[in-house]
Amino acid sequence: MKALKIIGNCSLVFLAIIGVCVSLAYAYYHFFVKDVTTGANYIDNQIAVDIIPLEDLTEEEKNEFEKRYFMEANFFSNSKNNGIALQELKFNYFTDYSLSSNAYRSTGMQYLGDLKQSDLIITETTTQEAQRYESTAFSYYDTTNGISWEGNKLRTQLNRESAFIIKIDNRAFQIQLTGAYEWTTYKRSWWSLWLYNQLITNILYYNYVNVFADCMEAIRTNDKGYGDYYITVDLSEYFTIREYDISSGKFKEDNVTDIIKNYSVLKFHYDENGARNSTQSMFGIIDCNPSYDITEEEIDTTYWQERMVYTLNEDDFSYRYSEVYQGYFLSLDMDTKKMFDEMPRAKVNVNIDLKSQYLKDKNINIVGLDYNAFEGFEIDTLTIKGDLQKLYLLEKSLYDTNLQTFIHSKVLEIDIAQNAINNEYQEVAV
Amino acid sequence: MKWYTYLICFILIVVGVFCGIELYKEVKAESYVNGSIDISNKFSQEAFNYSSTSAVFYHDLYDETNTYTFEKELLKVEDFNGEKKQYKIVLNDYVLINSEINAGSILSIVNIDFYNTSGNILCKSSLKISIQFLSNKTQLTLETIGQENASFLEQYFSDNGIRLSVIEIFK
Known part of the structure; x- marks a missing residue:
């Protein structure tokens, strides 16, 4: 029994000595070995993991997803004094860790x-005040x-209680x-009869206004100036x-590395103009008004359809020489026809x-429009100007063109x- | 051994275990980088491309020509050369023929007619597009004359967006 007690005591002392050694080793490593372990998380665009195959996306989706940086800002400084100063910041994130x-x-x-960092009042807050502010x-x-x-009201609250999920390296954070x-x-x-200065620690718990003001300050001080960067x-x-x-199934806090830098990409538009209407907002709304407009004389721009107007001139055509007519016949080449086929709203004169x-x-010397020239x-509108001469519109030269107006010089014959054209049109001699 | 000797040993063992865990964490800790970013070349493309969901035209109060302007400064384009290369200019899927292409700039005139539901023309607008490829930036300017034209064009760009590209033609 006594032998067992001695062994136990020795083991205890041995373990205590090991404990001292480990403590000394830790103290040495912690205070004298200057290894610095860092972690950097790059937060850029929040594209979902399940939609990566680019070929499966529609054009609209591509445009939409391309813009999903973690933070995007829009800043109309109104330095030209032609609108209102407007600042916007949005956060793109996920609502669950599936990142879908x-x-x-x-x-x-x-x-x-124009909110500036210096406009914010630094005042002490309690955690209770700050959490839902x-x-x-x-x-x-x-x-x-x-x-x-x-x-x-029925939206995500931007306060200290909101925890967003973002994607870094295809992993959820x-x-x-x-x-x-x-x-x-x-x-x-x-x-102490007012002799002793008592040290008081004040704490300001940041809210999203602080983040907002700092982001705007970063935009305001960027070296490129105005533009999209x-x-x-x-x-x-x-x-x-x-x-x-x-x-x-839990989110774990990083307590291993002693420096955590979260390099986040901020995509922004910085404009020297002022904002004039709600289309300039990244939300399509200004002051909760989707029809916001400061223009005094508003013009009714309601329309049914727009058509892009093209005018083709002599240098846009091909020419064929005719021995019989002693001159050139004009026609439209296939490449130009094909190009306009892909632009159905084009209106061509x-x-x-x-x-x-x-x-x-x-x-x-042009003597007319060739066979099937514009078929x-x-x-x-077709306009032909010239001196006294005869001009031939050969068969099917204006067939299926739906010509509306034909304007030509009076002196032109x-x-x-017979079947050059198959629709009614207005002829004007000038 | 006295009772306090046991206590001291116990405390030393507990402290040793704690320090051991922390030591293990610190020794095994590795620096890491999650993800990567490349934002350096977002705008430097082979030719030129600009897209936006809207365009708003501004009128200078001191301007007597009634010109309404939309200006945009973009990052510089390195390899545009209007003298040696051929380009096609496309606005919202419409090829802008008869564009004037110079060594470092492009000028196009676009005419757009707006119709009402009866098929009559409400507004005949003309838009001047200028792109200047400068040494430190690319300057995009859209210009039109008159508030009515500007308002209809703003409506058009608000409805359809603006997608302007300069595509090099390889022969």
């Missing part, structure tokens, strides 16, 4: 004016598809506003990032000046073949 396209969401905040000086908007936005600003003040104590911003002062652990410099330089090609 149906878990997309964006939440944004909008400020009418959301400034009423801003308008807030939400979207689930990146196209249609809605605001007001949770990001939450947790940062605080601490500063110290001194207060003379009455119990991308910059990286260090959010480590504001946010905490936790990686999603698939095995435990044809202007031919028989005395043009181009024709003189090329030594071309199947829609023309709105027009010889139209």
Whole structure:
């Protein structure tokens, strides 16, 4: 029994000695070995993992997803004094760790004016005050598809309790506003007859207005000036990032590395103009008004259809010489017809000046429109100017063109073949 | 051994275990980089491409020509050469023929007619598109005359977006 007690005591002492050695080793490593372990998380565009095959996306989806950077900002400085100053910031994120396209969401905040970091009052807050605080000086908007936005109460709250899920390296991370600003003040104590300065630590728990003002400051001070650019911003002062652990199903805090930098890409538009109407907002809404417009004399721009107007001239055609007619016949080449086939809303006018410099330089004397010259090609107005001469419109030269108006010089004698054209049109001799 | 000797040993063992765990964490800790970013070449493309969901025209109060302008400064384009290469200019799937292509600039005039539901023309607008490829930036300017033209064009771009591209033609 005594032998056992001695062995036990010795083991205990032995373990205690090992404990001392380990403690000394830890103290040495911690205080004297200067290895610095860092972690950098690059947060850029939030494209869902399940939609990566690019060929499966529609053009609209590509445009939409291309714009889904974690943070996007829109800043109309109004330095030209031609609108209103407008600042906007939105966060693109997911609502669950699956990172799938149906878990997309964006939440944004909008400020009418030019908010500067120096405008913010540094005052102490309690955690209770800070947790659910959301400034009423801003308008807030939400979207689930990146196209249609809605605001007001039924939306994601941008406060310290909101934890968003973002994608870094195709892995889910949770990001939450947790940062605080601490500063110290001194207060003379009455119990020391006001001789002793008592140290007081003040804490300001950051809210999204602080993040917003800092992002706008980063845009305002970018070296390229006005335009559309991308910059990286260090959010480590504001946010905490936790990686999603698939095995435990929990988000784990990084307590291994002692420096965590979250390099986030901020995509922004910085304009020297002021904002004039709601189409300039990234939410399509200004001050919760989708029809916001400061134009005094508003013009009714309601229309049914627009048509792009083209005018083809002598240099847009091909020419064929005819021995019989002793001159050149004009026609439209297949490449031009094919190009216009792909532009169905194009409205084409044809202007031919028989005395043009181009024709003189090329030594071309036009005697008419060739067989099938414009067949199947829609023309709105055909104008031919020239001196006294005979002009032939050969068979099917204007067939299926749906010509509306034919304007020509009075002195021109027009010889139209029987089936040169198959629709009614207005003829004007000038 | 006295009772306090046991206590001291126990405390030393507990402290040793704690320090051991922390030591293991610190020794095994590795620097890491998650993800990567490449934002350096977002705008430098072979030719030129600009897209946006809207365009708003501004009128300078001191301008007497009634010109409404939309201006955009973009990053510089390195390899545009209007003298040695051929380009096609496309606005919202419409090829802008008869564009004036110079060594470092492009000028196009676009005419758009707007119709009402009866098929009558409401507005005949003309839009001047100028792209200047400068040494430090690319300057895009859209210009039109008159508030009515500007308003209809703004409506058109709001409905259809603006997709302007300069495509090099290889022969």
